[in-house]
Amino acid sequence: MTRLISTxxxxxxxxxxxxxxxxxxxxxxxxxxxSRIESYSLTQLTIKVWKLFANDLDLSEAKRTKFISLxxxxxRELKAGSRTIDNRQEIISxxxxxxxxxxxxxxxxxxxxxxxxxxxxxxxxPDKLLQEKYRNGVYITLRLKSSMYHRFHAPVNxxxxxxxxxxxxxxxxxxxxxxxxEKLYCKNERAVVELDLEDKSSSITLVPVAAxxxxxxxxxxxxxxxxxxxxGPNLINCQAEYNKGDEMGYFQHGSTIILFATxxxxxxxxxxxxxxxxxxxxxxxxxxxxxxx
Numbered sequence: 001m002t003r004l005i006s007t008x009x010x011x012x013x014x015x016x017x018x019x020x021x022x023x024x025x026x027x028x029x030x031x032x033x034x035s036r037i038e039s040y041s042l043t044q045l046t047i048k049v050w051k052l053f054a055n056d057l058d059l060s061e062a063k064r065t066k067f068i069s070l071x072x073x074x075x076r077e078l079k080a081g082s083r084t085i086d087n088r089q090e091i092i093s094x095x096x097x098x099x100x101x102x103x104x105x106x107x108x109x110x111x112x113x114x115x116x117x118x119x120x121x122x123x124x125x126p127d128k129l130l131q132e133k134y135r136n137g138v139y140i141t142l143r144l145k146s147s148m149y150h151r152f153h154a155p156v157n158x159x160x161x162x163x164x165x166x167x168x169x170x171x172x173x174x175x176x177x178x179x180x181x182e183k184l185y186c187k188n189e190r191a192v193v194e195l196d197l198e199d200k201s202s203s204i205t206l207v208p209v210a211a212x213x214x215x216x217x218x219x220x221x222x223x224x225x226x227x228x229x230x231x232g233p234n235l236i237n238c239q240a241e242y243n244k245g246d247e248m249g250y251f252q253h254g255s256t257i258i259l260f261a262t263x264x265x266x267x268x269x270x271x272x273x274x275x276x277x278x279x280x281x282x283x284x285x286x287x288x289x290x291x292x293x
Contacts, residue, residue, distance in 0.1 A: 101141030
């Protein structure tokens with residue numbers, strides 16, 4: 001048992017060194033360039049190598065199974081009917097396929113990226129009004145593995161009027177790094193997307209966080225992707241209406257979305273850390289929905 005624990009610790013150390021103690025931004029830029037090379041044979045070879053490290057990569061649900069570039073594979077669309085959206089009025093659905101990370105009630109304005117690694121909402125979201133909205137609310141961390149479907153969708157009927165882009169680093173956001181780097185999400189490239197709901201007493205905000213080899217978010221309501229090359233304003237006005245399940249954008253490669261909700265929401269009954277979710281699956285319950293005044 002002692003030897004097994006030692007081996008696991010050594011493997012974690014190797015993983016951390018290989019994915020973080022390297023020129024992260026340079027490697028991310030290289031991956032962005034490489035992934036867009038249009039060559040069917042090179043792409044097929046690269047996917048085969050990728051499957052050696054991501055044995056859960058499943059392309060059978062993809063609308064197309066032949067890709068001209070690795071980028072096209074990363075941002076693949078799914079066949080119609082591949083995901084079921086939970087359309088119950090009181091349910092907030094998962095915006096993406098994901099592994100559930102830390103989640104639960106917000107302690108005042110403190111949340112956790114991993115056990116023993118707290119951070120303030122204000123360190124992640126530089127908006128005092130939003131920080132107060134989610135005081136004592138609920139949060140859930142959704143990690144998209146590199147092998148997963150990378151598009152994200154509206155978890156509820158909503159309007160998006162602005163996106164706040166925050167430039168930063170490109171640390172890996174895997175569990176190994178989350179247990180070693182304090183306030184990691186607060187250091188990385190990210191966007192703050194408040195979803196305006198019909199019920200003004202409720203609020204949902206998505207914080208997509210970029211990572212090494214990805215550092216690129218494309219929102220359907222914006223002309224340009226938000227990435228390491230972006231030179232525009234941080235606060236970007238837009239006007240987009242979404243029905244629950246509508247596509248909002250995509251990551252390249254894989255990353256994380258942290259969802260914040262006001263205190264009238266709670267985690268859906270079976271949600272817990274380390275479980276695997278599909279986009280559209282029940283995530284939160286609005287405890288005030290369908291209740292008499």
